Amino acid sequence: MPQLRIEASQFSGTYARLNKVHITSISRRRCLKFATTVGNSHFSRAFQSTVTALSLASYRAMAIKCVIDFTKPDLSVVPHYSHLESTEKMNLSYWIGMAITAIAADEVLGVSRTFHASNGGQKLTKANQRSRSLADLCGQDTNNTWHIFEAKGRQTKPTPSAMNDWKAQASTVTHVNGSAIGTGSVGVARILKKMTFELLDPPSRPGKNGDIAINVADARGKYYQPFVDFLAGDATGIQRGGRSFLMRAMMFDPVDRDYIWYGLEDKAYEMHKSKWARDVRVEELEDESLYVGSDGVAVLTSNSPCEINGTEKSQKKAN
Secondary structure (H helix, E strand, O other): OOEEEEEEEOOOHHHHHHOOEEEEEOOHHHHHHHHHHHHHHHHHHHOOOOHHHHHHHHHHHHHHHHHEEOOOOEOEEOHHHHHOOHHHHHHHHHHHHHHHHHHHHHHHHOOOOOEEHHHHEEEEEOOOOOOOOOOOEEEEOOOOOEEEEEEEEEOOOOOHHHHHHHHHHHOOOOEEOOEEOOEEEEEEEEOOOOOEEEEEOOOOOOOOOOEEEEOHHHHHHHHHHHHHHHHOOOOEEEEEOOEEEEEEEEEEEOOOOEEEEEEEEHHHHHHHHOOOOOOOOOOOEEOOOEEEOOOOEEEEEEOOOOOOOOOEEOOOOOO
16 A cells, blocks of 8 residues: 655644654545545535535546556556646646645544535635635544645645745635634645655734634535435445445446445434534544545445445445
């Protein structure tokens, strides 16, 4: 399983302890999970939480998977990536930057779910009302403190001018629902033969007092509802390590010649099916074919679209 080097810097105060190199393993299933969920709430708002939202997010995740090599010790892109047309590489770089930022947010800051700040905010109060700038992502840690992220993916080293612009973007939101954020970070994925990631938390700039208002229950609902809709009526119940999950085959991967299943841990499915929209946090789990994030979203691979390999099936199905 390849590893990714995350270099965190410029964090201060109670977050200064994060200023170090973090090494994390990224499997194909873990990558697919974060590449899907980082954009799912955005599509969910556009399509009113239908399965269309999850389909679009998963297709984008598959595009990312196709250009990343998961067979080497370090995470990297496949050699043929350089032969792609420039606009295609720009799109893929943006998507990779978003996905890896979401992984780093979870790994370093304990932010298990990220939302697009532009869609999560019902209103925005800006220091400069003429500015259209806004950071990319926001999310809460285990203490419900909000964190802001500007996500980038680049094939070359960013210039000092570009870094300053991105730091300004990360500083556009300083408060969520009236409370000061914990950090406002810039995440930069260097998409090279050996991929690396920088996560830095520059000081807030004077005069910046952007405040976004987020309906947390609504944001969580938009995050999970496409999975609930997808699983309803046609999911298979499985058990791993004494935990129960509902899974459904989403697509076939012709490169790795297996089927990719999406699903939820039971507690996440039941809570959001019932519209409780309360917080869901579980223990991260990964084995030879299943990855479950701390948000309860699961990705599984199998040789068959009808049968899951090496697992204990339960009789429970979604209803």
